[in-house]
Amino acid sequence: MNSAFSTLARRTREPPISWLMKLTLERPGLISLAAGFTDNESLPVTATRELADNLLASARTGRPALQYGSTAGDLELRRLTANRLAELDQRSYDPDQILITHGSQQLLYLVCECLCDPHDLVLVEDPTYFVFLGIAQSLGFDCRGIRMKPDGLDLEHLEQRLAALKKSGEIKRFKFLYLVTYFQNPSGITTSFAKKRAALDLLKKYERAAGHPIFLLEDAAYRELRFLGDDVPSAPGSDRVIYAGTYSKPFATGIRVGFGVLPEPLRTLVWRLKGSHDFGTANFTQQIVSAAIASCRFKEHLASLRKRYAQKAEVMAHAIAEHFPDSVEWQKPRGGLYIWAKASKVSTGAKSKFFNAALHKKVIYVPGELCYCDDPSRRKPNHEMRLSFGGATEHDIREGIRRLGALLKRA
Numbered sequence: 012m013n014s015a016f017s018t019l020a021r022r023t024r025e026p027p028i029s030w031l032m033k034l035t036l037e038r039p040g041l042i043s044l045a046a047g048f049t050d051n052e053s054l055p056v057t058a059t060r061e062l063a064d065n066l067l068a069s070a071r072t073g074r075p076a077l078q079y080g081s082t083a084g085d086l087e088l089r090r091l092t093a094n095r096l097a098e099l100d101q102r103s104y105d106p107d108q109i110l111i112t113h114g115s116q117q118l119l120y121l122v123c124e125c126l127c128d129p130h131d132l133v134l135v136e137d138p139t140y141f142v143f144l145g146i147a148q149s150l151g152f153d154c155r156g157i158r159m160k161p162d163g164l165d166l167e168h169l170e171q172r173l174a175a176l177k178k179s180g181e182i183k184r185f186k187f188l189y190l191v192t193y194f195q196n197p198s199g200i201t202t203s204f205a206k207k208r209a210a211l212d213l214l215k216k217y218e219r220a221a222g223h224p225i226f227l228l229e230d231a232a233y234r235e236l237r238f239l240g241d242d243v244p245s246a247p248g249s250d251r252v253i254y255a256g257t258y259s260k261p262f263a264t265g266i267r268v269g270f271g272v273l274p275e276p277l278r279t280l281v282w283r284l285k286g287s288h289d290f291g292t293a294n295f296t297q298q299i300v301s302a303a304i305a306s307c308r309f310k311e312h313l314a315s316l317r318k319r320y321a322q323k324a325e326v327m328a329h330a331i332a333e334h335f336p337d338s339v340e341w342q343k344p345r346g347g348l349y350i351w352a353k354a355s356k357v358s359t360g361a362k363s364k365f366f367n368a369a370l371h372k373k374v375i376y377v378p379g380e381l382c383y384c385d386d387p388s389r390r391k392p393n394h395e396m397r398l399s400f401g402g403a404t405e406h407d408i409r410e411g412i413r414r415l416g417a418l419l420k421r422a
């Protein structure tokens with residue numbers, strides 16, 4: 012019998028994030044170092060209440076906030092976003108290049124929908140953001156991994172990959188390179204500006220063989236959660252660069268306001284698709300973000316958030332140094348929400364003895380294997396854990412790491 016469901020619906024598997032959340036909810040008292048949640052205690056409740064009160068204090072400001080907005084997003088928020096990016100990157104941005112989306116996740120999905128047909132090809136970092144791999148799985152395009160170095164992508168590997176794709180003719184299916192460039196989820200690595208420029212140059216070299224433009228999608232979700240070192244400029248301005256940013260992480264995850272900076276004609280295509288998805292991001296939350304930025308509440312909140320994450324990262328790093336065996340490789344984070352720990356001799360996958368033992372001890376992490384795409388040219392690594400210091404309390408971070416450490420020593 013024929014199915015009533017579309018190929019896309021039937022192809023889409025349950026996202027690992029739902030499964031991880033279900034596990035957490037089913038086991039009260041479980042310490043989750045898995046969830047990508049932000050710090051609960053520092054969510055800006057008072058600031059948001061005051062901003063909402065101000066917005067709703069008169070019909071003049073309240074009514075537009077409670078009305079539908081435009082598909083591209085609130086013009087004032089696009090202006091403020093362009094100014095903030097200009098300040099960060101020391102070059103100018105035009106509000107008309109910007110689309111406001113329901114979190115940067117929606118932007119990632121829309122870009123994939125616009126650029127990829129089933130069986131097209133996208134290059135990703137190895138490892139990469141596992142929810143992005145879910146988009147690929149659902150839309151039916153293939154991903155291939157590019158190895159990472161401490162300052163980002165392994166350019167030699169990228170070049171080898173591109174040359175091989177050209178040789179096999181698969182370059183014609185290759186659409187874009189996806190990079191999570193700041194405090195990468197999951198590895199914590201930040202890509203240097205020089206690497207972004209070099210990657211763009213390389214992509215450009217293969218456009219003739221591909222027969223179409225090849226884009227670089229820069230996902231900067233964690234850019235502003237930096238607590239050590241200097242900011243790195245985003246990829247150079249180019250009609251091949253797509254930049255995905257968010258106000259979820261640096262302000263409030265529940266707000267789900269993200270944005271994209273897109274070159275034409277891609278911006279128009281993404282805008283049209285967004286029109287069909289929702290014809291505009293929730294106006295009320297956009298106006299809250301606008302008001303937060305305009306009133307400096309955003310800046311103040313971000314400054315305190317950075318201190319808070321610096322402290323939580325320190326707690327996790329200290330606990331790992333104390334409890335994990337020396338054979339486990341990891342780096343002290345300089346931003347973001349994660350520590351990526353590699354236990355070369357222990358399988359950490361979702362079906363491993365170790366993962367089950369951790370569950371039994373009521374602690375959970377994201378198995379590293381979930382962050383690797385299905386790439387037939389290598390075996391999926393299975394020895395890593397993504398440990399988040401975002402959502403858990405300091406007490407739970409210490410206790411969770413202590414329990415994992417005891418299990419690692421036994422394993």
Ligand SMILES: Cc1ncc(COP(=O)(O)O)c(C=O)c1O
Nearest residue numbers: 114115116140196232257259269
């Ligand atoms: C790398 C990365 N990109 C994008 C997102 C999406 O975030 P949001 O939709 O809240 O902006 C996340 C969320 O965890 C992420 O880790």
